[in-house]
Amino acid sequence: MLSTLIWLPILGALTIPLIPLRFLKLAALTISGLGLAWSLWIAINFNLAEPLLQFPEFLPWLDVLGLNYQLGVDGLSLPLLVLNSFLTWIAIYSSKEQIERPRLFYSLILLVAGGVAGAFLAQNLLLFFLFYEVELVPFYLLISIWGGEKRNYAAIKFLLYTAVSGALILAAFLSLVWVQGAESFAYEAVMGNALPAWLQIVLLGLILVGFGIKIPLVPLHTWLPDTYVAASTPIAILLGGVLAKLGAYGIFRFGLGLFPDAWATLAPGLATWAAVSVLYGATVAIAQKDIKRMVAYSSIGHMGYILLGGAALTDLSLVGAVSQMVAHGLILAILFHLVGVIETKVGTRELDVLNGLMNPIRGLPFVSALLILGGMASAGIPGLVGFISEFLVFQGSYAIFPAQTLLCVVGTGLTAVYFVILLNRTCFGKLDNAIAYFPKVEWNERVPALILVLVIFYFGIQPSGLVRWPESTTAAMIAAAPNLPSAIIAQPPTPTLAADVPDLIAQ
């Protein structure tokens, strides 16, 4: 069942070069649409009460290496899996009709989709690593062939950083397996609880830095602005929406999951690191003059909330962190899509040139309106999905790390600041009559943003649709870590609705 999600796109990637040119996009859309439908079907059949792996698959492969084809999905990976299928479809839809070398383009995107799905599903460290590395070259090509200015520089930078990230992760995995003398790389076999504390911390450090590059966390982020800016719109959507989530997922699954004790020890540092990331991303975004760069830095800031939620390790904050991954994926996708439309139509991304795009006839009113919505969602305005996830994180973390949480709240304020700057300069004001002869925005260019905005609204108003998936899994992850920061503070047991019901009936 789960294999379909991996192999459907990959087989699609292999067959798509055989399809006639004019059906190419349609074929790619169909394949990714089937993938999306399949992942939704899995979500429907997903048992919400079951914290452990579901739909497991096992095929012995290379026993000598301890590498087996071992898949499974739980509440942590399921939302991301669906997000991946969804954003792949959106990215393909939002790619230009007349793209150069379309066969390679769509093949690579589908390959990436299969690889990412594989990484989310893999329950074997080596298998995860394989899928993780599969992303490397396709993304390098996607950036360097179809990118904008400075694409070669950006692509090389991306390649080097990601390769180092892979190397660190591999080092961590190998050492973990070797020091434990484990038979295979299977996930359950290598829980690091038994190791001495210092070794746990070292290995966790390796994992944090390895995935921290991918997320990215602050000192490791310098590839991101260049890469996001140089990448074309659909690629930026995939990079920001999906690949960054792979990093965050990796940290949770392999950092927190394998080394809960070390995680608990490092938690205060992680929370501080998160606060620094949030504030750094926001303040640097304020200084930008290029709207795509602003969005890129906003991404750095928003990934900080995920780390904060993970560090606090309460039920609420961890659910918040997973929802934030999804929320950020959706919001970043809509922002990159709209920025892409604006760049195509207006021909610039400069904050000093753009103006008056809200003009109902000569401007891009629909795109501007959606951009405002996207900006508000990103800044955490209630009613939109960004607020839900950020509020869950803050509510869950405040009791554990009040200072860091408050700093992150300041970061949300700063997010509002740079989005208001962005919207004010781009959407409001007056069109420059000398340049304001933009081509019109076709309906099919609006559709991806429209779909995204509906999803953003839906989860913002009905958040249970988003947060119910990870609840049981995150609760189990917390239960697995006895030495929790949340345990430091004696908390009264949270009354649950289910527990209260008998009392109510008795009354």
Added chain:
Amino acid sequence: MTTATLNPPNTKIPPSTHEFAEVIHRLEAGGSMLPDTPENLMQIIGIYKAYAVPMDFYWRDLLYIAERVFLNPLPAFKYFLPQEYLDLHNHYAGDTADLRIWRGEATAHPELLEFMAKGEMKQNLPKIFHHLWHDRINMEFAEECMRAMLWHRGMGGQFDPYLDTDEYKANADRAIRAYFKGNPIMLGLYKAFPDMFYEQVRQLSYYANLGLFWEIMAPVFFEMSDIYDEGGFKGVPDAMNFLVNGIFAIAGRPIYHHVYIDGECYEIIPKSKGFTWLYEAALPYVEAVFYRTSPFRGTKSYNAQANQVPSDQKDFHYGILYADVFPVGSAGIPPTLLMQDMLHFLPPYLLDYYKQYCRGDDDMLIQLGITFQRSMYNVTSAVIQALRTALLYPLDDQDPDHLMANRQFFEAQMDRFKRPEARLRNIQSQDYR
């Protein structure tokens, strides 16, 4: 753009060194501020046609409000023209004309009647539904023009000073008493605050003034459109000269304000006062509406500390000659009302023309707005040439002093377009659309 007019028309006086020397030389050669190209001619005539149809409604309704609705404190149905005002004979069209400018019907234009009956919805619904669905002529625009004339006041002529005389007040007084006869509340109010009612009557006199102005412009524009369709005009100067001749032919038509109450006519401004069209309606209108109007709420801040709006009314520069048409369709941009009205009556050749450029159907409102701006530069050129004819010397005068006087007049007129907002520079090029 034609290059023939780049050189001064004669060598009796040295070339102008004015910023708009090229335009001034063209005016001296008998041309328009608008370059003489077939494309420009097609655009301005087409838009005259599209403008004249709603204008045919405007003038009828303005007169209806001035003469019949009068001081109605709740004029809820003032935009619902009764049949008699649709049948009202235009004094300058049809067989009964005083001076036949347009060869067509004297009653309301057939396209207007069709639009009023069916509207954009193309359905025969009661008038009230068309009105509530906003499927109608934007009469508010005409009232806004009227209010600009009222509020700017004092732009020359005798009409405006007359509104403050005792004679005017006495005339108004009779009409007010007759109108509110048997209505003690309103009569009591009138006794308590007479000036409030006089001011309302002044406004109604301006309704009549503008209505009488447009009663002439509508047949002029219809006739120009017909002449163009017959292949009559050879270039933009021809179209301008038709306007100049029209202005002189009509200059003496009386401007008055009559009110009809219970079948009786009250002459608030009698024809015998001798107010004439050119000096009491046309020139104040051009000054008030083409040049000045009032700052758009969506463009300028009325904040007194920001000093964005001039303190002197003579410095106002928000008329169509200066307007930025690109934000048409946004909130706070009054000309949108007119552009929306004209959109319903575009001739097919303009529709086809707009479809080829920019966003085609999607931004027609702005494209036609810019065409309208071009055409109003041509109308203003006609007014400038008419003034020059009336006050100064012919263009083919042999006396260099006379030519110099003409030159100085033109230069003084062009000085008003030195402001950065003036669109004179833009309309010289076809890229501005």
